[in-house]
Amino acid sequence: MQTIQQRFKVEYNYAVFFTENLFDTKNPLLQDFFNEYTEQGFQRKALVIVDEGFAQYHSDLSNQIHSYFAASVSHIQLAPEIINVPGGEACKNDPALFDSLVEAVDTYGIDRHSFIIAIGGGAVLDLVGYAAAVSHRGIKLIRIPTTVLSQNDSGVGVKNSINFRGKKNFLGTFAPPVAVFNDLTFLRTLDDRDWRGGVSEAIKVALIKDTSFFDWIETNTTAIVNRDEKAMAYLIHRCAEMHTDHIAGGDPFEFGSSRPLDFGHWAAHKLEFLTGFQVRHGEAVAIGIALDCVYANKIGQLADEDLSRILDVLGRLGFDLFHPKLSENDKINLRNGLNEFREHLGGRLTIMLLEKIGKGIEVHELDADIIAQSVDYLEGTKIIHAL
Amino acid sequence: MQTIQQRFKVEYNYAVFFTENLFDTKNPLLQDFFNEYTEQGFQRKALVIVDEGFAQYHSDLSNQIHSYFAASVSHIQLAPEIINVPGGEACKNDPALFDSLVEAVDTYGIDRHSFIIAIGGGAVLDLVGYAAAVSHRGIKLIRIPTTVLSQNDSGVGVKNSINFRGKKNFLGTFAPPVAVFNDLTFLRTLDDRDWRGGVSEAIKVALIKDTSFFDWIETNTTAIVNRDEKAMAYLIHRCAEMHTDHIAGGDPFEFGSSRPLDFGHWAAHKLEFLTGFQVRHGEAVAIGIALDCVYANKIGQLADEDLSRILDVLGRLGFDLFHPKLSENDKINLRNGLNEFREHLGGRLTIMLLEKIGKGIEVHELDADIIAQSVDYLEGTKIIHAL
Ligand SMILES: NC(=O)c1ccc[n+]([C@@H]2O[C@H](COP(=O)([O-])OP(=O)(O)OC[C@H]3O[C@@H](n4cnc5c(N)ncnc54)[C@H](O)[C@@H]3O)[C@@H](O)[C@H]2O)c1
Ligand SMILES: NC(=O)c1ccc[n+]([C@@H]2O[C@H](COP(=O)([O-])OP(=O)(O)OC[C@H]3O[C@@H](n4cnc5c(N)ncnc54)[C@H](O)[C@@H]3O)[C@@H](O)[C@H]2O)c1
Ligand SMILES: [Zn+2]
Ligand SMILES: [Zn+2]
Numbered sequence: 190m191q192t193i194q195q196r197f198k199v200e201y202n203y204a205v206f207f208t209e210n211l212f213d214t215k216n217p218l219l220q221d222f223f224n225e226y227t228e229q230g231f232q233r234k235a236l237v238i239v240d241e242g243f244a245q246y247h248s249d250l251s252n253q254i255h256s257y258f259a260a261s262v263s264h265i266q267l268a269p270e271i272i273n274v275p276g277g278e279a280c281k282n283d284p285a286l287f288d289s290l291v292e293a294v295d296t297y298g299i300d301r302h303s304f305i306i307a308i309g310g311g312a313v314l315d316l317v318g319y320a321a322a323v324s325h326r327g328i329k330l331i332r333i334p335t336t337v338l339s340q341n342d343s344g345v346g347v348k349n350s351i352n353f354r355g356k357k358n359f360l361g362t363f364a365p366p367v368a369v370f371n372d373l374t375f376l377r378t379l380d381d382r383d384w385r386g387g388v389s390e391a392i393k394v395a396l397i398k399d400t401s402f403f404d405w406i407e408t409n410t411t412a413i414v415n416r417d418e419k420a421m422a423y424l425i426h427r428c429a430e431m432h433t434d435h436i437a438g439g440d441p442f443e444f445g446s447s448r449p450l451d452f453g454h455w456a457a458h459k460l461e462f463l464t465g466f467q468v469r470h471g472e473a474v475a476i477g478i479a480l481d482c483v484y485a486n487k488i489g490q491l492a493d494e495d496l497s498r499i500l501d502v503l504g505r506l507g508f509d510l511f512h513p514k515l516s517e518n519d520k521i522n523l524r525n526g527l528n529e530f531r532e533h534l535g536g537r538l539t540i541m542l543l544e545k546i547g548k549g550i551e552v553h554e555l556d557a558d559i560i561a562q563s564v565d566y567l568e569g570t571k572i573i574h575a576l
Numbered sequence: 577m578q579t580i581q582q583r584f585k586v587e588y589n590y591a592v593f594f595t596e597n598l599f600d601t602k603n604p605l606l607q608d609f610f611n612e613y614t615e616q617g618f619q620r621k622a623l624v625i626v627d628e629g630f631a632q633y634h635s636d637l638s639n640q641i642h643s644y645f646a647a648s649v650s651h652i653q654l655a656p657e658i659i660n661v662p663g664g665e666a667c668k669n670d671p672a673l674f675d676s677l678v679e680a681v682d683t684y685g686i687d688r689h690s691f692i693i694a695i696g697g698g699a700v701l702d703l704v705g706y707a708a709a710v711s712h713r714g715i716k717l718i719r720i721p722t723t724v725l726s727q728n729d730s731g732v733g734v735k736n737s738i739n740f741r742g743k744k745n746f747l748g749t750f751a752p753p754v755a756v757f758n759d760l761t762f763l764r765t766l767d768d769r770d771w772r773g774g775v776s777e778a779i780k781v782a783l784i785k786d787t788s789f790f791d792w793i794e795t796n797t798t799a800i801v802n803r804d805e806k807a808m809a810y811l812i813h814r815c816a817e818m819h820t821d822h823i824a825g826g827d828p829f830e831f832g833s834s835r836p837l838d839f840g841h842w843a844a845h846k847l848e849f850l851t852g853f854q855v856r857h858g859e860a861v862a863i864g865i866a867l868d869c870v871y872a873n874k875i876g877q878l879a880d881e882d883l884s885r886i887l888d889v890l891g892r893l894g895f896d897l898f899h900p901k902l903s904e905n906d907k908i909n910l911r912n913g914l915n916e917f918r919e920h921l922g923g924r925l926t927i928m929l930l931e932k933i934g935k936g937i938e939v940h941e942l943d944a945d946i947i948a949q950s951v952d953y954l955e956g957t958k959i960i961h962a963l
Contacts, residue, residue, distance in 0.1 A: 190594035190813045193732070195752070197824040198585045207577035231833075231924050291740055291747065300919045302833060323710065326735065326748040327829070345580070348713065353678055360678065361713045362749055365582070426577045437584040442714070446618075446689060532687045537618050 201441075205345050205369040205429055207422070211333065212253040220261035222368055227264055236268040236299045238290065238317045240309025242276030243335045246378035250308075265304070268297040276309055278466040280316050281351045281358075290320035294328065304329045304367070310336040310383070311343035311470065315361070318349030322364035330366040335375040337387025337421065338471045341428035345369050347441055357458055363442040371429070373422050384421075385507050386471025388413060389453075391428035392502065393478060394435075397452050400547030402427055407498065410505045449549055451530075452541040453477035456515075459526030463514040475508035476515070476567070483563040484555065485542040495546045500570065511567040523564065524557050588828075592732050592756040592816055594809070598720065599640040607648035609755055614651055623655040623686045625677065625704045627696025629663030630722045633765035637695075652691070655684040663696055665853040667703050668738045668745075677707035681715065691716045691754070697723040697770070698730035698857065702748070705736030709751035717753040722762040724774025724808065725858045728815035732756050734828055744845055750829040758816070760809050771808075772894050773858025775800060776840075778815035779889065780865060781822075784839050787934030789814055794885065797892045836936055838917075839928040840865035843902075846913030850901040862895035863902070863954070870950040871942065872929040882933045887957065898954040910951065914942060 208218050226233055237254055244250055251271045258267045272293055274280050299305065305328050307317035314332050321330040334344030350361025376384065388406070395403035405423075406413075412420035435450055457477035460468055468476070482499050485491035503510060515523055531538040537553055544550045595605050613620055624641055631637055638658045645654045659680055661667050686692065692715050694704035701719050708717040721731030737748025763771065775793070782790035792810075793800075799807035822837055844864035847855055855863070869886050872878035890897060902910055918925040924940055931937045 190809060192594065193592040193813075193817050193820050194589070195592065195732075195820045195824060196587075196589040197828050198587045199829050200583075200585045202581065202583040205580040205582065207579065228924070295740075295743060295746070298919055301830070323706075323747045323749055325746065326737065326750055345582075350713065353682075356682060359682070359712065360710045362710055363713055422577060426580075430580050433580050433582045437582060441584050442586050443688070532685055537615070 201347075201365040203366055203368050205371065205433065207371050207373070207426060209372060209374045211370055211372040211375075212250070212257045214257055214260045217261070218370065219257065223262045223265055231302060232266060233264070234266045234268060234297065234299055234303040235306055236293060236297055236303070237271045237306045237308065238293075238313070239271060239273050240276040240313040240335060241273045243309050243375070243378070244273055268293075268299070270297075274309075274313055274316065276313055278312050278352075278461075278469075281312050282355070284351075286316065287320055287351055290317065291324050294320070294324040299324070299328055301325045301328055304331055306331045306333065308333040308335060309339075310334070311339040314339055314344050315349050315358075316351055318364060318366070319351050319361055322349055322362045327364060330364065332366045332369045333375075334369065334371060336379060336383050337376060337385075337425060338383070338390055339387070340371045340376070341387050341425040342390040342432055344371070345429045345432055347436060355462075357462060365441075371425065373418055373425075376418075376421065381416075381507070382469060382472065384416060385414075386469050388424065388506055389471045389475040389478065389503075389508065390432075391424050392499075393452050393474060394428055394431040394450065396478065396482075396499065396543055396546060397449055397541060397549030398431060398435075398547065402431070403502075403546050407502050410502055414505070414507060446537050446539050447551060448539065449541050449551070452543075452549060453479075453481055455526055455530035455540060456480050456523060458530060459523055460512060460514060463517070463522055464512065468512055468514075472508060475503050475506075476510055476512060479503055479508075479510040479567055480515075480560075480563050481540070481542055483566045484559055485544075487559050487563060487566075488556075490550070491543045492545065495543070498546065504570075510570055511564075515564045516561075516568060523560065527555060527560075588734075588752045590753055590755050592758065592820065594758050594760070594813060596759060596761045598757055598759040598762075599637070599644045601644055601647045604648070605757065606644065610649045610652055618689060619653060620651070621653045621655060621684065621686055621690040622693055623680060623684050623690070624658045624693045624695065625680075625700070626658060626660050627663040627700040627722060628660045630696050630762070630765070631660055655680075655686070657684075661696075661700055661703065663700055665699050665739075665848075665856075668699050669742070671738075673703065674707055674738055677704065678711050681707070681711040686711070686715055688712045688715055691718055693718045693720065695720040695722060696726075697721070698726040701726055701731050702736050702745075703738055705751060705753070706738050706748055709736055709749040714751060717751065719753045719756045720762075721756065721758060723766060723770050724763060724772075724812065725770070725777055726774070727758045727763070728774050728812040729777040729819055731758070732816045732819055734823060742849075744849060752828075758812065760805060760812075763805075763808065768894070769856060769859065771803060772801075773856050775811065775893055776858045776862040776865065776890075776895065778811050779886075780839050780861060781815055781818040781837065783865065783869075783886065783930055783933060784836055784928060784936030785818060785822075785934065789818070790889075790933050794889050797889055801892070801894060833924050833926050834938060835926065836928050836938070839930075839936060840868055842913055842917035842927060843867050843910060845917060846910055847899060847901060850904070850910075851899065855899055855901075859895060862890050862893075863897055863899060866890055866895075866897040866954055867902075867947075867950050868927070868929055870953045871946055872931075874946050874950060874953075875943075877937070878930045879932065882930070885933065891957075897957055898951075902951045903955060910947065914947075 305321040334340040350358035353359035457473035460473045486496040692708040721727040734752045737745035740746035844860035847860045873883040
């Protein structure tokens with residue numbers, strides 16, 4: 190019998206909106222978005238799930254959302270309960286939380302043409318995104334990121350995940366949202382660590398792809414440290430744009446093994462794990478970038494001047510560039526990190542290093558001794574602000 | 577700040593192969609397939625998961641697979657353990673089984689560029705497919721279906737799922753395989769119920785799309801009942817082809833709410849549930865088709881002659897056309913089925929009915945009284961072979 194050759198394409202598109210005061214009834218953005226969904230015979234619903242770490246600063250949020258829907262989006266039926274989930278990495282470690290979200294989908298009759306609206310940091314967006322992606326094989330997801338990192342990186346992309354028995358991001362899917370709403374005012378309540386944290390992802394894309402963006406960040410470190418919202422708005426927009434461009438231009442669902450946007454991430458993932466997530470993702474990425482830049486310099490790939498500019502920007506932003514866990518156990522722990530990274534990505538080990546500021550280059554192996562020397566170097570820099 | 581408009585396409589392709597004696601070292605099919613995966617620097621692995629209901633008839637299977645890989649696919653590293661899972665619907669109800677598969681992915685270091693090979697009926701393929709799809713955000717899946725239904729329908733498509741707290745297919749994803757291998761000889765050990773079961777899916781596609789295929793089935797009912805392998809091979813191939821064509825031609829990941837291939841399925845899903853899955857999927861689909869055809873006839877859409885040909889073919893194949901659970905509780909149970917179906921599909925209720933043999937037509941409501949009359953009609957036909 191003749192072989193059947195199956196072949197098809199699936200198209201995705203979604204907008205990333207930038208706004209302020211999203212749930213103010215005077216802001217028509219959400220209303221306009223939902224007005225695209227008014228087919229006859231459909232009763233679409235929406236279930237809102239909020240990061241508690243965000244909600245605690247917005248005690249009126251639930252009322253605001255209900256008022257907004259009542260006034261401006263009355264054709265979408267809001268589930269009566271707005272669900273709060275604990276924020277931060279912990280929520281990705283708790284399978285009961287995942288189950289409770291799937292239960293809520295069932296309880297409130299949220300179907301494939303209804304919406305799940307996730308409001309929160311990257312961790313909550315990852316958890317809710319995963320629950321939405323697998324319930325009924327995929328409910329429409331709206332992301333409302335509330336941290337710098339989720340507004341400029343995780344929230345605008347196509348991935349979600351939870352941890353499985355301590356293994357970071359072990360379960361997940363590729364599942365684009367139907368829209369992302371970045372509200373600048375939501376960032377006001379972030380502590381300095383999370384305000385700064387997401388900046389490392391901007392430095393990451395700038396370093397591998399865009400010299401002038403790195404120059405801009407270098408010029409604006411003080412404004413960023415002083416929580417200048419205009420500077421941050423620009424940084425987030427440019428970073429989000431570079432991420433979405435990269436996804437669309439390349440291999441959105443990562444069928445290959447090249448992942449340039451994971452520059453600095455192999456050591457970062459391991460460090461998050463080694464510190465029980467005390468070092469947060471963005472902070473770990475800053476250290477991971479520093480480590481791989483020192484490494485690139487040591488193997489003669491990255492000029493001294495570029496290295497010192499990079500470490501200087503990271504330091505002035507307030508990032509630590511070293512953590513004692515990096516050198517524990519004769520570096521054996523960190524060394525495992527490379528293998529785990531390869532395994533999670535699959536296939537051949539592919540690590541992005543820098544050739545110069547604005548230009549990355551992929552390599553397929555790292556030397557363990559030079560990694561160890563790079564760790565020692567970072568320990569020596571003494572850029573450790575707050576152990 | 578300017579809205580970012582994200583837009584991209586993801587391309588999928590895979591072959592459905594038809595063969596006999598797949599694991600015979602003289603059969604080069606699998607070897608040829610894996611020879612496409614020989615990049616330098618990759619160490620790809622494969623983890624095999626087998627339906628116990630199939631394995632019990634193939635006590636030598638594990639040895640055969642190990643020998644085949646050793647002889648012909650030595651560049652792929654086979655995980656030492658071949659994992660057995662219980663077959664049938666039960667495996668989709670047990671979350672511990674899902675967890676154990678994800679554990680195995682971790683234990684054997686199966687990465688995104690390695691393979692999971694699922695061998696079994698539709699239920700096992702659904703469970704394993706789901707575990708593969710969400711582990712590391714998607715491991716390459718090879719399906720080797722071992723029932724008629726999985727060879728001609730479920731195994732060649734793009735969906736997987738498990739049940740969640742009794743809710744059928746509540747969790748799942750759209751995740752195309754990288755290849756499907758249909759081995760005709762694997763069907764020999766099926767009991768008559770499962771041999772027959774999958775034929776209802778062929779009748780389904782024939783009725784909504786292809787008169788001549790229905791004519792062929794009508795002519796060949798006796799051959800099929802007598803377990804003629806040549807007739808079954810043709811039926812499976814044509815049915816698989818119509819399913820894959822439909823998927824590629826339309827809306828592969830079902831973003832819309834039209835699902836013509838779910839003809840006969842709204843009542844079928846409910847009946848499987850009402851009987852605690854004692855009525856199997858294919859059997860329930862046969863009853864669901866009968867019910868919707870009687871309904872279409874009662875509302876004047878389907879000619880008497882067509883209805884009687886359809887019921888006659890189903891009856892001669894050995895399908896029951898009625899089950900007492902259909903009329904229990906004043907039909908209230910069955911009535912809920914419509915709403916659950918709408919909810920699982922989402923959006924507007926869309927039900928495929930027949931206009932004539934070979935031509936379906938979608939409607940957006942069904943009348944509860946006429947459904948009840950249709951159930952009574954089926955009860956009266958007395959085509960109940962084996963209660
Ligand atoms: N899916 C992806 O592509 C992707 C990419 C990068 C990172 N991530 C994931 O994102 C997570 C990190 O996300 P993150 O950096 O946003 O941190 P986070 O989600 O862990 O949030 C940090 C803390 O900030 C709180 N918070 C959130 N919004 C707040 C606000 N506006 N004001 C005050 N507090 C607020 C949270 O409750 C939490 O306690 C990690 O789990 C990481 O793996 C995912
Ligand atoms: N993913 C999809 O698109 C899709 C489509 C249709 C149906 N399904 C699902 O498929 C499942 C039904 O699949 P099915 O009809 O293949 O039945 P099944 O998987 O339930 O298998 C029926 C029985 O046959 C046994 N078996 C399997 N192969 C055998 C063989 N060669 N010899 C002897 N026994 C064998 C199994 O162990 C089981 O006991 C349902 O869960 C249904 O929801 C999925
Ligand atoms: Zn990151
Ligand atoms: Zn079916």
